[in-house]
Amino acid sequence: MKQIKNPNGYGSIYNLGGRRRKPWAVKVTTGFEKDNETGKLKQIREYLGYFEKRTDAIAALAKYNENPYDISTKKIKLKDIYERWCNTTDFISLSDSTKKSHALAFNKLENAHNMPFSKLNTNTLQILIDETGSTPTVKLQIKKLLGNLYLYAEKYDIVTKNYSKFIDVGDTSSKIERRIYTHEEIEKLWNNLAENKWIDSILFMLYTGFRVSEMLELKIENIDLENLTMSGGKKTAAGKRTIPIHSKIVDIVKNRYDENYEYLFRTQKGTKMTADSYRVSFYNPIMEQLNLTGSGCHDLRHTFCSKMDSYNINATTLKRIMGHSTKDVTDIYTHKTIDDLKEAVELLEY
Template identity: 25%
Template sequence: MTVKEVSSFLNVHPKTVYKWTEERKIPFIRVNGLIRFKKKQIEDLNNHRDFSFSEQAFLQSKFMIPLPEYDKMLLKGRSALSSRSSKRWYYGFGKVYTRKTKQGKIRYYIEYTGRDGRRKREVVRKAQTRSEAVLVLQKKAAESFDSEHSNPRPKEISFQEFSTLYLENYSKINKKSWKCDDYALNAHLIPYFGQFKLNDITPLLIERYRAERLETGVKKSSTNRELALLKKMFNLAIDWDYVRDNPVKKVKLFSEKDNLKERVLSQKEEIRLLEETADHLSPIVLTALNTGMRRNEILNLTWVHVQLKQRIIHVTKTKSGKNRVVPINDVVYEILKEKQKHSKSEYVFVNPETGKPFKSIRHSFENACRRAGIKNLRFHDLRHTFACRMIEKGCDIETLRDLLGHHSITVTQRYIHTTLDRKRQAVELLSAQNGADLSHICHMDERETKDRSSIPLFTVN
């Protein structure tokens, strides 16, 4: 038998037959590469297969009340929507509709909402009348409701066991920063939640964990990152049928509006910093100040992505995964040109001691800042400094967004910082514009004061 013959015999769509063959739910053979079926096996399957919600037995039942009366009670809107090839009846819990097959037969379908909140559309096999289709719709809707509210017991698993599943099956596959998840789990979350079952972790327990973390001096933003990780893990646990609810959704994160670090390197600080940086660090610092590239983007930069003739850098290994092009100015051009003369590696910035790319420049950067007397400066602040200087030179925010590689201008706005001097200059502009008028008003006040002083307070007749 062919696929078409089997679909007609079983009263299903041919795509369903193909799906069953892929899932090995129906016996088949291949003849010259084509899918074929043995008639005896298909007949046995049809005689013994278990229809969804036991349709064969269920369709033998009858309405307790006549269908017209049932329609009057529950049918919504117009009695039926009709077209040449189909009819539809809308009830409060779903709908029944018909379609004509190529052979001209009427086939009944039902549509309802499953326990996952998604619409389900299914053909009602063996249904010959609308009454039978409505009966199937009733039972399917009831089963969906019961399964949603019966609260079946999810699979038991401890937080420590699920952490391993999360790291191996999601974090390492989908996140570049999976090592941050690994550290947060092993250093903080597993020691506290590790022995608890996922279903035993409550919002109160999470609040207690956060309170203990804050007592140790941890910043609120750090606890927000940990709870964000915890929230993602529980969302996956719901998808993987380990829990039904996410307790982290009931815990409000701390506001971080006041935690934005506004640190911009001044021109004087830049001079002192460059005087104290090591020879291998100075080109990296200057590149950051003149391109706005992130630290890892600079350290992982290869010559393949540098085009000195066109004066552009193709940034590929980005935080957002979105490639971008950064123009090269004169300062960066001279740095790269000098580096290329002596380069023997595919990487632009190489550790002179190992001949390999730098893994970290944190200590050397902090030591340079300490020697230069610069406090509270992170390497990432060089990116902020680039953004601020670009705005001061008249760069529009959309161009700056493209240079920084942001998806949204809202993110770019966080990088724009206005110095106190620029604020003072802006206020003085208003003063200069209205200076004459203000002066005139001040002189009028003085004259009025003199005039009032010449008027006697009392008159004597």
């Protein structure tokens, strides 16, 4: 190994010899550490890179000395940045649904997980996102995730430029067309309930307006069978909303009710079920089998809301039932409030 001498502290260029494709190596000093034998400081040296020509090695070393950087940061992969960011307070303070969205977006970038983060640029990111074949909405979520990762990387001098802001995700303005289930379609669900017990979960959402996540988070302790009410759904400033149990689904709730378990709708092991698992294992297969496919579970909530709205129910009462945030709705439930909610819910007929 032949060494080309340079000024002290400048770095070194070596010819590694042999029949190598890139025989010229460049080493630089990246720090100092104490020598346990001598007690003196000694240099910590790392390879800057390997080059085909000596001129290329000289140019790389000169460029490095113009603006020395932490070589170790250049090796950090996208998945490393994501894992580090997930341990920050910025990530930990996010809602569970937002964390899940970021996790799904990260999984979409599987082909880039082992790429050095500092090597990513606009063109590379655009290709990676386009190759996922995702909708503009999902691409936007991926872009948001990358934006957070770049903010983290900039903060710790891993990169100097945020390329995520230049990503084109396409048109996200198009809205999903929600369907409203008809009387005949809902009757088909009731008629097949004995064939598949999980149809009860679909009927439950149709008669409560619950989101799928709200249904799966409903705990046994929050169900009052005596007064036929449930405390659950979207959280407000004062807690969870109180919702009457429609007379049509009282038996469904009672059949599911078991004080030995924490959740009303649960896994076979009795644990909390994720929304994704519910859709894949139960909702999608049932709706496909009955030829009732739509755009997703939210169609049930949309059906409930549209039907309730057709009864000209008091706006404040409907907002309470649906869990819509609004300044004119307080979180205090009186006996009259609950009676009004029960009266409104019982109007529902499909």
